[in-house]
Amino acid sequence: MIVAGLGWTTIALMVYLMAVTQRSAPKIWDPYEILGIPMSSTEKQIQSRYRRLSVTMHPDKAVPDPAKNETVETVNERWVEVIKAYKALTDEDVRRNFIEYGNPDGKQSTSFGIALPQFLITEGNGKYILLVYGALLGILLPYFVGSWWYGSQKVTREKILVSSAGNMFKEFTERIDDHGVVNLLSSATEFEALLHGHKADAGTGQLEKRLLQEARVLTEKDRRFLQDMDDTVRRKTLALLWAYLARVELDDQTLNDEKYQLAPTALTLNEAFVSVCLAYGFTNPVLASYRTSQNLIQAVAPESPPLLQLPHFNEKVVKDLEDQLDQRSHLTIQSFMNFPDARRRELATSAGLSNSQLETAISVASQLPRLVIERTFFKVTGEKHIIPNSLVQFVVKARFIPPGTRNIPEVHPSDLEDIDPDETDTKANSRPDPAEQKQHQPPLAHAPHFSRDHSPRWHLFLADARQGKVAVPPFTFTTFDKPILDESGKPTFNVQTLKMQFQAPPQPAHYKFQMHLACDSYIGFDDRRDVILSVEDPSSIEEAEWEDEDISEPEEDSIAGQMATLRGGATKKATSPKIKQANDDSDEESGTDEEEETESETDTDTDTDEE
Structure with missing residues (x-):
């Protein structure tokens, strides 16, 4: 704490010094400014101005002003600047030096300095400076790095020893x-x-x-x-x-x-x-x-x-x-x-x-956050069936219903569904940004004997009851997608969605799991129920889809079509004999072409095999 306080004090002092210190901009030597004439002045005007200044500023005629702390040296230096400015504007050599180097005296030596405190560059202090640097880099730095390293080695990922x-x-x-x-x-x-x-x-x-x-x-x-x-x-x-x-x-x-x-x-x-x-x-x-x-x-x-x-x-x-x-x-x-x-x-x-x-x-x-499950199901995003090794989501639909609540509103059926976004909606299908998704946190746990504030957590996992093993590790939920309480502090009864994602088993079968939902803050609010995951064989799914595609709607003029019309079912428009004849001919020609193409492909494959 002391080191941190000293550090913040030093930073505050540096900020203060930067705020109050005035920046000194380098002054550019300007002959026109020294002579007090505009830059558009002609040579005649420059000479006239010089003669007038010589009457008042020449050392033989100018008198130092004690009120301004002026001395003879000050008067001489001022007159030297006037002479340099005059020559820079009239003498060719001096003017060339001014144009090339910005100074009438020609090229000047340049020196660069480092802003170091005076005691660092004072003669005789070098050995002490080296001693301090040696202590900082050779003793303190390795000590702090070693302390941090060995301290981190003593603690696990869960922040315990x-x-x-x-x-x-x-x-x-x-x-x-x-x-x-x-x-x-x-x-x-x-x-x-x-x-x-x-x-x-x-x-x-x-x-x-x-x-x-x-x-x-x-x-x-x-x-x-x-x-x-x-x-x-x-x-x-x-x-x-x-x-x-x-x-x-x-x-x-x-x-x-x-x-x-x-x-x-x-x-x-x-x-x-x-x-x-x-x-x-x-x-x-x-x-x-x-x-x-x-x-x-x-x-x-x-x-x-x-x-x-x-x-x-x-x-x-x-x-x-x-x-x-x-x-x-x-x-x-x-x-x-x-x-x-x-x-x-x-x-x-x-x-x-x-x-x-x-x-x-x-x-x-009546204010305790009791999470009541309304529905549970398994799904694969964008698919109707669950096949082996697919990425499965276990979805839990639940509501916060405090104990003793009498007038509980009915759940809308659409709230119990988990509809996948449209495939064309790239924004919905992309990974959501946590900053854009507003999460709602439940109130702090009512724990008068616990000496810290604690936010409730809910742990959801699947277990194999026969083996007594955890099948899917716990997913922990601390926030929810919908408000739990309204502005007045009353429950909203919103349907919350809890999801856990895992890989489906590699074999088609019906897998019976035991779902556990445990709250870490309240006793008696846990839930346990059996759920079944049905993993289907991909080949059987394809056969069923082919059978569905083969079943066509009856035509209007057929007996089946008339029966379907009486029942209110869908039918196909009747095809005229001429159109049907043309279609049949077209189909025959198309079939012939396909046979020729097939034979050609077969020949190519055969030739390739023979080669």
Whole structure:
């Protein structure tokens, strides 16, 4: 920061000096200006002017003016300039020098200088200047370049330390779940910088005692994993992460601050962990990582009720509310908001919420960006069929519908289509310029416990459910093509288009995939459904197209044509016998010509083969 401040101060000073410094333009020696006559003056006028000046400016007659700081030397120099100007306009040799060199004295020596500070060129300072340059180029420059290089080598493409990525690869398992992801994140080296020195183990005993007493979200496996850990930094990191997810209020304010400080770092590490999961290709670890992002942003422990995302809903309130409904699974925000107003108020009041608290929770829930899928399909741009190895687009049509929305407008059928642009429209077929396409970003995530602003993201990918593998890697969407909210902040219910592009399988078949759409900011808003990609054999497509072309419309005067007319179908105009006769003759002649051409070509090919 200090170096940056000094740099900006230097730049500001240089700009100021350039603004206030006056530019000095070189003055051209002009004899007419010295004599005070126009350039059109004749030689007689020049001589007359010279005689008049000699009366007043000759050193024998001119008297120096002390008020103007004039001396005898000044008077002499002024008269010398007058003589030079007079000779430059009357004497041939002097005039030639003036015309050729711009000076009556002839060619002058030219010197070029470099604008250097005086202390740099002062005699005796050379050794110090060399010493400074040697230090800059030989010590500081290699130091900064080396620091940058080795620093970049310590960080991966996902902006985490290489050592942290190595720990993730070591602890990765195919069956890792949400609890396992939280335990894995604590192995990152980044936390050592946050919990360095005395912070490494300060308050760890008090923290673990409080955590094990109040955090019912910890499984027996999690408790053993925490208690058996020897690394003090990792042990405290893991305890703080679980305290953050379980929303355990700690008595020590320093521990509370550290608890909230670790969450953004853990989220960054978890986003990098997705790349580790994709390297192995298993579906469950990827989904577990996405769910962990939701847990970190909302400060909700894995497998906890989604209603904890709403204000004033704590574990006791949610438990009492779910007990009233005899729920075997946790109640989602959508299910709670779908209850009639009276029933919802009755459940909340019985669980211990006041009317004002319920209104606040409903207000927040009715603004959450829940992305509801309306239609999914596969397509190839400009083609009716999908053939092997073609470039396929998986298109998802969806709308943002907040939970509890009652009056949802109908979707126009045209909004669920993805029409290709006309082939003649070069502008539409060219790659769109991102600057011209206005993208609309959803509101920041409602995350009161997360210490950073976060913009929601949606991850879309295809998986093979039978093998448990990711078939098409995730595409991440942070902006959308249509406005999500209007100027008043109400949902627009616009149909959004999400596309992911990949290469079709090499063999014709019907491929069954499982589509996953996961939001990284909210729990319970994920979507999963089965989709089928039909890859057709190109030969069968060509045969079907030939059959379609062979089927012609019946003529008007035929029985089939009359039946088609009664049904309102299309028919061809009847052809007169003479025209038909001529056409038949023409066809016969054309056929003969074609046969001759075919025979000629065959002969040529045969000759070529024989040769």
